[in-house]
Amino acid sequence: xxxxxxxxxxxxxxxxxxxxxxxxxxxxxxxxxxxxxxxxxxxxxxxxxxxxxxxxxxxxxxxxxxxxxxxxxxxxxxxxxxxxxxxxxxxxxxxxxxxxxxxxxxxxxxxxxxxxxxxxxxxxxxxxxxxxxxxxxxxxxxxxxxxxxxxxxxxxxxxxxxxxxxxxxxxxxxxxxxxxxxxxxxxxxxxxxxxxxxxxxxxxxxxxxxxxxxxxxxxxxxxxxxxxxxxxxxxxxxxxxxxxxxxxxxxxxxxxxxxxxxxxxxxxxxxxxxxxxxxxxxxxxxxxxxxxxxxxxxxxxxxxxxxxxxxxxxxxxxxxxxxxxxxxxxxxxxxxxxxxxxxxxxxxxxxxxxxxxxxxxxxxxxxxxxxxxxxxxxxxxxxxxxxxxxxxxxxxxxxxxxxxxxxxxxxxxxxxxxxxxxxxxxxxxxxxxxxxxxxxxxxxxxxxxxxxxxxxxxxxxxxxxxxxxxxxxxxxxxxxxxxxxxxxxxxxxxxxxxxxxxxx
Amino acid sequence: xxxxxxxxxxxxxxxxxxxxxxxxxxxxxxxxxxxxxxxxxxxxxxxxxxxxxxxxxxxxxxxxxxxxxxxxxxxxxxxxxxxxxxxxxxxxxxxxxxxxxxxxxxxxxxxxxxxxxxxxxxxxxxxxxxxxxxxxxxxxxxxxxxxxxxxxxxxxxxxxxxxxxxxxxxxxxxxxxxxxxxxxxxxxxxxxxxxxxxxxxxxxxxxxxxxxxxxxxxxxxxxxxxxxxxxxxxxxxxxxxxxxxxxxxxxxxxxxxxxxxxxxxxxxxxxxxxxxxxxxxxxxxxxxxxxxxxxxxxxxxxxxxxxxxxxxxxxxxxxxxxxxxx
Numbered sequence: 006x007x008x009x010x011x012x013x014x015x016x017x018x019x020x021x022x023x024x025x026x027x028x029x030x031x032x033x034x035x036x037x038x039x040x041x042x043x044x045x046x047x048x049x050x051x052x053x054x055x056x057x058x059x060x061x062x063x064x065x066x067x068x069x070x071x072x073x074x075x076x077x078x079x080x081x082x083x084x085x086x087x088x089x090x091x092x093x094x095x096x097x098x099x100x101x102x103x104x105x106x107x108x109x110x111x112x113x114x115x116x117x118x119x120x121x122x123x124x125x126x127x128x129x130x131x132x133x134x135x136x137x138x139x140x141x142x143x144x145x146x147x148x149x150x151x152x153x154x155x156x157x158x159x160x161x162x163x164x165x166x167x168x169x170x171x172x173x174x175x176x177x178x179x180x181x182x183x184x185x186x187x188x189x190x191x192x193x194x195x196x197x198x199x200x201x202x203x204x205x206x207x208x209x210x211x212x213x214x215x216x217x218x219x220x221x222x223x224x225x226x227x228x229x230x231x232x233x234x235x236x237x238x239x240x241x242x243x244x245x246x247x248x249x250x251x252x253x254x255x256x257x258x259x260x261x262x263x264x265x266x267x268x269x270x271x272x273x274x275x276x277x278x279x280x281x282x283x284x285x286x287x288x289x290x291x292x293x294x295x296x297x298x299x300x301x302x303x304x305x306x307x308x309x310x311x312x313x314x315x316x317x318x319x320x321x322x323x324x325x326x327x328x329x330x331x332x333x334x335x336x337x338x339x340x341x342x343x344x345x346x347x348x349x350x351x352x353x354x355x356x357x358x359x360x361x362x363x364x365x366x367x368x369x370x371x372x373x374x375x376x377x378x379x380x381x382x383x384x385x386x387x388x389x390x391x392x393x394x395x396x397x398x399x400x401x402x403x404x405x406x407x408x409x410x411x412x413x414x415x416x417x418x419x420x421x422x423x424x425x426x427x428x429x430x431x432x433x434x435x436x437x438x439x440x441x442x443x444x445x446x447x448x449x450x451x452x453x454x455x456x457x458x459x460x461x462x463x464x465x466x467x468x469x470x471x472x473x474x475x476x477x478x479x480x481x482x483x484x485x486x487x488x489x490x491x492x493x494x495x496x497x498x499x500x501x502x503x504x505x506x507x508x509x
Numbered sequence: 510x511x512x513x514x515x516x517x518x519x520x521x522x523x524x525x526x527x528x529x530x531x532x533x534x535x536x537x538x539x540x541x542x543x544x545x546x547x548x549x550x551x552x553x554x555x556x557x558x559x560x561x562x563x564x565x566x567x568x569x570x571x572x573x574x575x576x577x578x579x580x581x582x583x584x585x586x587x588x589x590x591x592x593x594x595x596x597x598x599x600x601x602x603x604x605x606x607x608x609x610x611x612x613x614x615x616x617x618x619x620x621x622x623x624x625x626x627x628x629x630x631x632x633x634x635x636x637x638x639x640x641x642x643x644x645x646x647x648x649x650x651x652x653x654x655x656x657x658x659x660x661x662x663x664x665x666x667x668x669x670x671x672x673x674x675x676x677x678x679x680x681x682x683x684x685x686x687x688x689x690x691x692x693x694x695x696x697x698x699x700x701x702x703x704x705x706x707x708x709x710x711x712x713x714x715x716x717x718x719x720x721x722x723x724x725x726x727x728x729x730x731x732x733x734x735x736x737x738x739x740x741x742x743x744x745x746x747x748x749x750x751x752x753x754x755x756x757x758x759x760x761x762x763x764x765x766x767x768x769x770x771x772x773x774x775x776x777x778x779x780x781x782x783x784x785x786x787x788x789x790x791x792x793x794x795x796x797x798x799x800x801x802x803x804x805x806x807x808x809x810x811x812x813x814x815x816x817x818x819x820x821x822x823x824x825x826x827x828x829x830x831x832x833x834x835x
Binding site: 047048055144146148189192196203326327329336338339342343345347348351352457461 | 586707804
């Protein structure tokens with residue numbers, strides 16, 4: 006078996022003390038970076054890239070891969086504990102993860118994310134080395150019309166994120182879509198709704214909106230409540246999931262892993278989209294729909310796994326085709342080029358040692374992540390023991406500093422402030438946040454691919470009905486859109502749940 | 510830490526001054542003591558890790574070695590470089606804010622008429638090279654030569670789709686100029702990144718793509734992608750068998766220049782000093798290595814020579830962009 010031999014060689018290279026040191030260092034840097042809001046994996050990798058110029062290509066790639074994987078987990082820590090999204094990919098975990106924290110189940114939320122990440126990472130690495138090249142040719146079959154159909158399918162899921170009120174869910178979704186139209190028009194290259202603010206040309210900063218809507222709005226809520234019951238003061242229970250909890254989330258982890266690997270592979274989609282789509286799926290098929298948005302473990306486990314497997318998935322087209330599947334892998338591609346390696350289909354045969362060392366290191370980084378996480382959960386949750394006013398002030402400071410660091414400009418800071426207020430008002434009006442975010446991630450992608458498809462067909466919409474993958478997904482979208490209505494006609498109506506006393 | 514740094518800086522400055530006096534380099538119109546007396550900011554208009562960011566970091570490192578001060582890179586991303594341009598314009602014209610540029614310096618103001626600044630508001634220091642654009646097709650497709658592609662487009666006007674990086678960009682102009690020079694009509698599909706263009710090409714969703722030659726090198730080696738023609742003056746060293754469009758009789762030369770500018774109004778002696786130091790910086794082995802590995806064609810122009818190229822591009826491409834409706 007050539008593959009196993011290669012893999013053994015890869016582990017041989019990755020496990021030399023020096024290389025192992027780089028992986029561990031990368032992992033630690035990645036986790037810290039992930040915790041800081043505003044700094045994404047791609048920024049961390051890019052900033053540290055110049056430091057690797059003097060290293061061998063293998064060592065530098067291992068360090069960068071460690072950072073990449075570490076960030077994915079680091080971002081979920083603050084999302085769960087403080088509702089501060091460390092990275093955009095981890096933001097969706099904050100929705101139910103933070104609610105779990107409020108119920109004293111922070112350890113469990115972190116634990117299931119760590120385990121899910123590990124399973125997902127392992128899954129995507131296995132896919133990468135076994136059927137990666139084949140899958141990447143499948144990914145190539147996705148042209149603009151297919152992207153549009155896929156993303157449209159994702160958008161139809163908004164109807165399941167309404168947390169009770171379909172109308173409110175749709176209002177929130179439409180608001181998100183509107184926000185997504187700010188910036189450069191993808192078809193004509195002209196600025197829209199930017200009011201002459203240059204910094205808005207690339208669209209409103211997604212991570213800044215997230216920080217505002219999650220972290221700042223939460224702090225405002227706390228102010229209102231005179232700091233009375235923000236964080237859970239009781240005993241933290243369940244650091245690791247018990248067998249039942251694990252069984253309950255196992256399906257979500259597997260669905261998240263598969264979805265993440267595939268969506269991560271598509272150069273136009275990415276980890277954030279996959280995490281949000283995983284959340285919508287879990288929300289839709291959840292066995293306890295009344296729990297969604299209020300601390301449902303599947304809604305943490307699914308997206309927590311999807312973002313990690315998307316990180317591995319993004320490497321599939323990078324290694325087999327030389328095409329980066331995400332922003333971070335685009336930076337890794339730059340790193341390869343700096344070291345004089347031409348990424349392309351010949352990478353596997355020309356730089357066998359490098360590729361397999363990278364695959365082995367991804368796997369090691371994954372296992373290290375699990376060890377770090379399980380060891381770190383208990384001390385991490387201690388942060389909740391801080392007095393609430395201090396913690397709230399700390400969150401606000403982190404939010405503003407993080408916002409500024411996105412592109413070293415005040416625009417993101419203002420975005421955070423404005424969306425903090427909007428998020429607060431939405432909470433008061435009981436309008437869900439999740440549809441806004443989902444629409445803001447997927448809307449611009451949908452518009453772009455829709456316009457590209459029309460460019461391909463000279464403006465004829467027939468293009469969406471002549472391509473088998475597109476048609477299949479559009480049919481699925483309509484089923485997804487109307488099935489809940491049809492089903493509800495045949496089902497006895499579920500009594501509305503009594504509102505919880507601690508309503509947010 | 511800062512105290513320590515300051516001491517080192519002063520020592521370094523003193524050393525550098527002594528060295529320069531000894532070597533006689535400091536005998537220009539400006540004394541090393543006048544400029545630079547504090548650290549210099551180099552603005553990259555890309556996010557960390559982007560091509561322009563890597564370029565700025567490589568150059569900052571190189572020029573730092575021949576300056577008595579530190580040079581640090583700041584990312585001001587957005588709006589096709591306009592955010593970075595506006596930031597540099599908001600700073601005094603004293604040579605302490607450098608801007609690493611590509612030909613977006615020309616294209617962005619041309620396509621955004623409400624922008625307050627154009628290339629004319631900047632004083633060119635140095636161009637160190639350019640990226641070559643080429644027309645790439647899938648190797649197993651029907652087009653073996655650039656004539657095949659052009660003839661196919663002539664038979665089905667507008668039906669052949671070429672992928673470009675955005676619209677109103679140098680990619681778009683390259684494809685459009687090929688069409689208008691050769692008398693064929695192409696359709697264009699804009700993408701957000703070179704990677705997406707390549708994926709669409711390999712997946713057969715577009716007939717051809719305008720690509721930076723360096724980006725598809727790996728594909729060409731593997732026999733997946735064929736470059737039919739390049740938009741350079743001369744054939745490239747790395748691709749001796751690929752014709753230029755110019756030699757086919759089509760005047761399509763679109764070099765994506767890379768270099769350094771400062772705000773207009775910077776004192777001439779500071780500009781001269783920066784030019785002389787930049788010339789030293791680009792000769793350092795690390796910078797040469799960066800150019801080679803990034804597959805940037807080395808090509809040096811300083812001061813007025815660089816200015817001429819910029820004005821030339823403004824005129825030529827401004828006209829084409831008008832035709833395209835920008």
